Amino acid sequence: MDRAPLAYQNEQFLDSPDARTLRILAEYHEPQSRLRRHNIQDTIVFFGSARIHSLETCGTEKAAKIMSRYYEDARELARLLTQWSDGLPSRRHRFVITSGGGPGIMEAANRGAHEAGGKTMGLNIRLPFEQMPNAYITPELNFEFHYFFMRKFWFAYLAKALVAFPGGFGTLDELMEVLTLVQTQKLNKKIVIMLYGREYWEEIINFKALVEWGTIAASDLELFHFSDDPVDAFQILTRQLDELYLKAPVPGDEQTPAIAQTRS
DSSP, X not given: OOOOOOGGGOHHHHTSGGGHHHHHHHHHHHHHHHHHHTTBXXXXXXXXXXXXXXXXXXXXXXXXXXXXXXXXXXXHHHHHHHHHHHTSOOSSXXXXXXXXXXSTHHHHHHHHHHHTTOXXXXXXXXXXXXXXXXXXXXXXXXXXXXXXXXXXHHHHHHEEEEEEOSOOHHHHHHHHHHHHHHHTTOSSSXXXXXXXXXXXXXXXXXXXXXXXXXXXXXXGGGGOEEESSHHHHHHHHHHHHIIIIISSOOTTTTTSOSOOOOOO
């Protein structure tokens, strides 16, 4: 009689509902192992629409041309931040530009970092219509997830800053989850949050109305910054990161494994 397969080599079992917890754990441990191997300490995450195109590919439609400036601004901001972070004295890769790995603003962020000669990460999600990773992700930092919540975990776990460009349901979901984690103090770290494109964000979300209706505190409006210019955004982000993590680093931050801390 032939030997039965080892449980961890049994593909039929691993693809079954009974092995769901193993698949979830794999989406935690495999990225953790790879990030340690490639010496990644922390990240700056870019969120934004997959439907915004670069200036050279946006076509002739007026709305698309207007929105293309956000692609170019994300690209330039990522380039500036990567040049800055690559110049920091560190044994690890600091503030690595990270996106959802797909097209649009995600591509722009990875592209800007790539053009600056730095490492850049993509956390892709496997969807029925096959969102494909963009061409600018550093190959060893190209991740693919089945579970949205594990992908979102890795967005938040390493991030020291978040930049949200105009986007749709996915961007709103990701932004609100991070804002909620910060508001409720579920992140055991400071994170700099920037909303890029004040006109867009203040039309999409009436933050003042949330205060007036008493559903958030007035002080919650201090959880994020606005910017409309890549140089201005760069200056705000680097000044905040310098104050929080470079001038007065978290005790043990340089000695601990290259994984940020959250409260369990």
